[in-house]
Amino acid sequence: MFKKIAHIGIAVNDINASAELFGKLFGKAADHFEHLPEHKVNTALFAVGESSVELTEATDPESPIARFIEKRGEGVHHVSFAVDDIKREMARLKDLGFQLIDEKPRLGADGFYVAFLHPKSTNGVLIELSQKTS
Secondary structure, three states: OEEEEEEEEEEEOOHHHHHHHHHHHHOOOOOEEEEEOOOOEEEEEEEEOOEEEEEEEEOOOOOHHHHHHHHHOOEEEEEEEEEOOHHHHHHHHHHOOOOEOOOOOEEOHHHEEEEEEOHHHOOOOOEEEEEEOO
8 A cells, every 4th residue: 555655856967066956945954965886876965844855866878767867857757656555566566457667675775675667657757665674
């Protein structure tokens, strides 16, 4: 079951410039920066109420974020929803006909397991399922 919006993911060209821009917007510095070599990205996270905004910069021209920006430019990349049991939620959604990008959860930023639904099955929106690891 979906609990809340965990974060909105925004693809950016320059994590430092974008963190400065969003820092001005939110009136505070980013709460967390992280380098994720296995995902080929750097992230900056801003807590906003009960949710967050996650800025994501590609570190490799072959990363999904680089391809997204090349095709669409900077902007909203995905919406992440917190779930209690990511494996059960993935199975439920697959049974309902949603197309999964990930067949099993993988470790994402800030200590969360993540899995994505293909935008072809969600009206063009990349949906991320997110479960805290501990």
